Amino acid sequence: MALFQIAEPGQSAAPHRHRLAVGIDLGTTNSLVATVRSGIPTVLGDEQGRPLMPSIVRYLPGGAVEVGYAAQSRQVEDPKNCLASVKRFMGRGLRDVAYIENSPYDFVDAPGMVQLRTVAGVKSPVEVSAEILKALRRRAELSLAGDLAGAVITVPAYFDDAQRQATKDAARLAGLNVLRLLNEPTAAAVAYGLENASEGLYAVFDLGGGTFDISILRLSRGVFEVLATSGDAALGGDDFDHRVFCWALEEAKLPPLPPRDTRMLQLKSREAKEALALHGEAPLTAKLSSGEFIDLRLTTETFCRITQNLVHKTLGPTRKALRDAGLAVEDIKGVVMVGGATRMPQLQRAVAEFFGRDPLNNLDPDKVVALGAAMQANVLAGNQPEGGDWLLLDVIPLSLGIETMGGLVERIVPRNSTIPTARAQEFTTFKDGQTAMSIHVVQGERELVSDCRSLARFELRGIPPLAAGGARIRVGFQVDADGLLSVSAREQSTGLESSISVKPSYGLGDSDIERMLRDSFEHAREDMHARALREHRVEGERLAGAVRGALAADGGLLAPEERGEIDRLLAALEAALPGDDARAIKRAAEALNRATGSFAARRMDEGVKRALAGRSIANLDL
Amino acid sequence: MTNHFELFGLAPSFALDAGALDRAFRELQAQVHPDRFAQAGDAERRASMQWSTRANEAYRLLRDPVERARYLLELHGVDTGFDTDTAMPGDFLARQIELREALEEAKHKRDVAALEAMKRGLAASSRALQAELASRIDRAQDYAGATGAVRQLQFLKRLAEEVDAAGDFD
Structure with a gap:
């Protein structure tokens, strides 16, 4: 792919210093961390060189944790405290969780997001995910010998706002500076597209441990444009394991099992499934705590039969994504397979049959997402990649709307809108003299509110009492480049405004996060102040670098007195940076931020003008 | 701005x-x-x-052709009247009703070939309307006279979306 060259506007003239940035694939079953080293994206392994880290956290009495293989090896003996596949619970309530009856965990039905009771107390899936992220961060910092400037964390493209927010909260809890939440199939497309210099229309078929995504992209001259995405946030390799597990229960005519046996049989079921990929038949044997022996044989034929409808479930979203992109199967030039679960032969066959071509498997389906995320993190951190730059244009997977009369949804932002995006809609009062309006934000494709996901509720008060239909309330949605929503509402005649970031009604508020941070420090005996200092320093250095670069590139846009003020505040920040006073650094950064506001806006306008000027000649012959 | x-x-x-x-x-x-x-x-x-x-x-x-036409008319101070003016020529409406009945029937019978034929027909009508709009807006600069064609194009777009959605039988 011919990449076009673009100077990085934020830093054109800043002296180049390689910033350590990583891409993290926070998976249902396994997680990975990768970075770009000497221009080459590489997965960072553990001390034993193992690239994957099982996404399993074990809580011990007193609050210590084991993560990864250490936790995995204790699953059978300590099933209630070895938490696996928590990605399935992120941003989800108890009633949304599948197979709860076969799960060994003690669920706590908390408002918003389900929680898990462990020997170390009740844990939110956000906290559990944060432990995984912390372990990956340590791995990266050891391996790269330095502090991380930032990380790109991948999420399933089909994750809704609640799940994305939960992921970002987990990263914050793990002390990571999130450069971007990146959709997994898009990350895979970056890795695949750059590796193979691909141009044209591609489908990325991503079946992970717990989620399924299908994205349709147009790759063209350094631009990765997602045309449509669809999927199923509760369909993955885990479900295939579960079918084998249910089959085993039925074949062996077993009564409901205690947690230990359940966990063991689940693990045996997965092993049998994995063994099938190599042989046509796999043994499934186990000794239960009752002393009973199970001795079964799983054949490929049985496996295909019991998982047939799971395979079929991937095709509906695939059709929908193609339709939303306005494309036919024949338009697709290649289908990139991502996620360990796509190794299953029946899935490869189904995809080949649907698209009428063999899918592309030339990149490791376990690693491709992390590698793409690392490449994007490298660019976002301001390190110039070799061979030029690229641009990602992604979309939101599910429509956003608000509840209107009769429990119906008024769609405000349709699915597959390119982000960032903003839309607004006007609403009016229902009763004479109505002075308050309750706004219920939902996400999903169905007509009824009860079939969509509830994201937040808030109230706009102080509406002037008018006849029904008299007030005009404008509800605005803004979705940022991470796919996260913020909502504002404004009564037009009074200018009364109410705005929220769509956080509080599910999951965690800012105070929850702070409490969790404090708790985790007490256990880790890490110094809260040292951490705040480190964070403010990273932030302050980033800002100082950006402003230096901006002054060098576009200092001419400033009047002498403006320039003097910015120079003074920049010098003050640079003087504060080496000190130990976190608050002084923060204050200096805030002052510099404020002072550069209008400069930033002017630079942006100049950038746009330059983009237009570059084109005006080409347009003369239109 | x-x-x-x-x-x-x-x-x-x-x-x-x-x-x-x-x-x-x-x-x-x-x-x-x-x-x-x-x-x-x-x-x-x-x-x-x-x-x-x-x-x-x-x-x-x-x-989007419908949005683009609507926006161009707006720039010239002409309201397309999507929300206020629902009057359509009788023959166009009659044709729409026929098409909707055909869509229901094809959906009911799961007749993929009929849906495909409808799609092609709608695309052809849509192209004809777009040619008319180009002539009215760009050449004749008859903005007020273009509103009818914009509304018809909007009808066709809606219907084409429904035909598309009808193709999902599961």
Whole structure:
């Protein structure tokens, strides 16, 4: 792919210093961390060189944790405290969780997001995910010998706002500076597209441990444009394991099992499934705590039969994504397979049959997402990649709307809108003299509110009492480049405004996060102040670098007195940076931020003008 | 505030060069997209999100023939009247009713061939209307006279979406 060259506007003239940035694939079953080293994206392994880290956290009495293989090896003996596949619970309530009856965990039905009771107390899936992220961060910092400037964390493209927010909260809890939440199939497309210099229309078929995504992209001259995405946030390799597990229960005519046996049989079921990929038949044997022996044989034929409808479930979203992109199967030039679960032969066959071509498997389906995320993190951190730059244009997977009369949804932002995006809609009062309006934000494709996901509720008060239909309330949605929503509402005649970031009604508020941070420090005996200092320093250095670069590139846009003020505040920040006073650094950064506001806006306008000027000649012959 | 055509450096016209629009959109996003400002200060990041949002909105609108026509009429002070004026020529309405009945029948019978034929028919009608709009808007500059064709095009777009959705039988 011919990449076009673009100077990085934020830093054109800043002296180049390689910033350590990583891409993290926070998976249902396994997680990975990768970075770009000497221009080459590489997965960072553990001390034993193992690239994957099982996404399993074990809580011990007193609050210590084991993560990864250490936790995995204790699953059978300590099933209630070895938490696996928590990605399935992120941003989800108890009633949304599948197979709860076969799960060994003690669920706590908390408002918003389900929680898990462990020997170390009740844990939110956000906290559990944060432990995984912390372990990956340590791995990266050891391996790269330095502090991380930032990380790109991948999420399933089909994750809704609640799940994305939960992921970002987990990263914050793990002390990571999130450069971007990146959709997994898009990350895979970056890795695949750059590796193979691909141009044209591609489908990325991503079946992970717990989620399924299908994205349709147009790759063209350094631009990765997602045309449509669809999927199923509760369909993955885990479900295939579960079918084998249910089959085993039925074949062996077993009564409901205690947690230990359940966990063991689940693990045996997965092993049998994995063994099938190599042989046509796999043994499934186990000794239960009752002393009973199970001795079964799983054949490929049985496996295909019991998982047939799971395979079929991937095709509906695939059709929908193609339709939303306005494309036919024949338009697709290649289908990139991502996620360990796509190794299953029946899935490869189904995809080949649907698209009428063999899918592309030339990149490791376990690693491709992390590698793409690392490449994007490298660019976002301001390190110039070799061979030029690229641009990602992604979309939101599910429509956003608000509840209107009769429990119906008024769609405000349709699915597959390119982000960032903003839309607004006007609403009016229902009763004479109505002075308050309750706004219920939902996400999903169905007509009824009860079939969509509830994201937040808030109230706009102080509406002037008018006849029904008299007030005009404008509800605005803004979705940022991470796919996260913020909502504002404004009564037009009074200018009364109410705005929220769509956080509080599910999951965690800012105070929850702070409490969790404090708790985790007490256990880790890490110094809260040292951490705040480190964070403010990273932030302050980033800002100082950006402003230096901006002054060098576009200092001419400033009047002498403006320039003097910015120079003074920049010098003050640079003087504060080496000190130990976190608050002084923060204050200096805030002052510099404020002072550069209008400069930033002017630079942006100049950038746009330059983009237009570059084109005006080409347009003369239109 | 520049209008959507000016934002992309394009002459305001209904018959738009899709390739030129694509190129302009990409070049603008390459300048303003938030990924270019991940390391910048808060003010620049905010400005970048606003510009990028605006570029996306303008691109979405200009790419869609119905929205583009509506916007051009608006620029010339003509309201398309989607919300207020629902009057349509009798023969057009009669044809729409026929098509909707045919759609219901095809859906009921799961008749893929009939759906495909409808899709082709709608695409042809839509092309004819777009040719009419190009002539009225770009050449004759008869903006008020174009409203009827814009509303008809909107009808066809809705119906085409329903035909598309009807193809999912599971």
